[in-house]
Amino acid sequence: MESFASLIGISVSAIFISNFVLSRFLGLCPFLGVSKKISSAVGMGMAVIFVMVIASGFTWIINRFVLLRFDVEFLRTIVFILVIAALVQLVEMALQKYSPALYEALGIFLPLITTNCAVLGVALINTEINPITGLQFTFFETIVNGTMSGVGFMLALVLMAGLREKLELSNTPEILEGLPISFITAGLMALAFLGFAGLNFFA
């Protein structure tokens, strides 16, 4: 039960409390770049979830069995970048070969997120101490954290896309049209998500 509660805690924390975009301010580039239409926001979100899960798993293995073993944790960032970049390439090739339909759907977005800071961010956060259990993340917890961080990213992206689709039709002052009003909206959304910060239902 302990671990189940921990998984729920990780999920809520990753989606709401420390949402990747709106609380940690990582991955802002696709957040503003691919949030013009809900359909492309969903595509991008799916691709991010996909890559985050795979990157979380692989970097956990590398961290545990290579970096910690040889006591070279300071190489974490550089090795993770290498691993994630290579991995996304590999996944892209495999998708093109075995699942052309999925490749068509994710195809444009996959190379975009290869070097995205949100993906590197989730890998690095996974190496920290789990605030709920007070221990290192287990492999399973890592996967859950990766998935839920991706879900949080997608949530922020889709919410933003929905707002921007509405904004497109509204009467915005000329000086704020386009990106400026999107930045203001993003700021207000981040403020709203700040409300989750005090959430602690294990107390």
Place this chain on the structure above:
Amino acid sequence: MEITLPVLIVGSVGLFFGIGLAIASKKLHVFTDPRISEILNILPNANCGACGYPGCSGFAKAVVEGKAEPTGCIPGGSKVANAIADILGVTTLLNEPMMAVVHCKGGKNEALEYSDYDGITDCNAAVLIGNGPKICQSGCLGLGTCVNACPFNAIFINNNGIAEVDPKKCTGCGKCVKACPRNIISLIPKVHKIFVACSNHDRGAKVKKYCSVGCTACTLCVKATPSGAISMENNLPVLDYSREENFITAAYKCPSNCFSDLVKFRPKANIDTKCDGCGECVAVCPVKDAIEGEKGTRHVIKKDRCIGCGICLNSCHVHAISLWGAGSVKS
């Protein structure tokens, strides 16, 4: 050595993934037609979607598969079409470069509105409410639906509240033509600079009441064009751009000033010393008092009157007249 271990680890991780990727690229290789990437290199890569396919890569694939015509890329024009045809080993018909024009110039100062519109700045939305604020049912609303549709930033709303196309930027992709809810944008060959800037099919007396630059269907332009390149259809002149005709006279004769000319300064006619004063040019000139001179002496063209239509060029039996100015035409 402290540096050896980190270098070894990063190096070996890199090597591991490098070899892995190399093997994967061989094992997971998907055969793609090399012509697809060749064609993709030629295409403008603006991903405008005017061809009807999602982006240039989609079009390249469709062309190789034979689903699309080599001439399908509108912004690329004949240059790209020929290059694609070369790669595919087929011949293609040359298509003329086109540009979009807005067939309306009745802006705030000319066309009356029966209401103020203060809704969503989009022509489609305005049309939903009582068919827009303008009394003219085929007038440009100037709310910029075409501006948003243009992938090349070639359309803007001018000071008069009318959409205008920048001929230099326009590639003739035709996206604005589809976007306009009034259907008043069309493509004309780029070499022609004159078009009818009105789309109103109402009768003259009715048009006069609400637009000072509306076509009243007086047919003066048809009469001014003996080549027959202009015909009246449904109270509006239709210009046949496939004929040998420059439409300058028609534009000049229009009493409502409905024609738009994209050329600011037309070349003017000039009569040289070969002139024997026969007076033939005076007889054919569509402009009153543009050519002066006594019979038997050298005639002179008044530059401020001449419209540069070039009709007098062919009438002169000693070939004394030529057009001078920007892009001058010799007789």
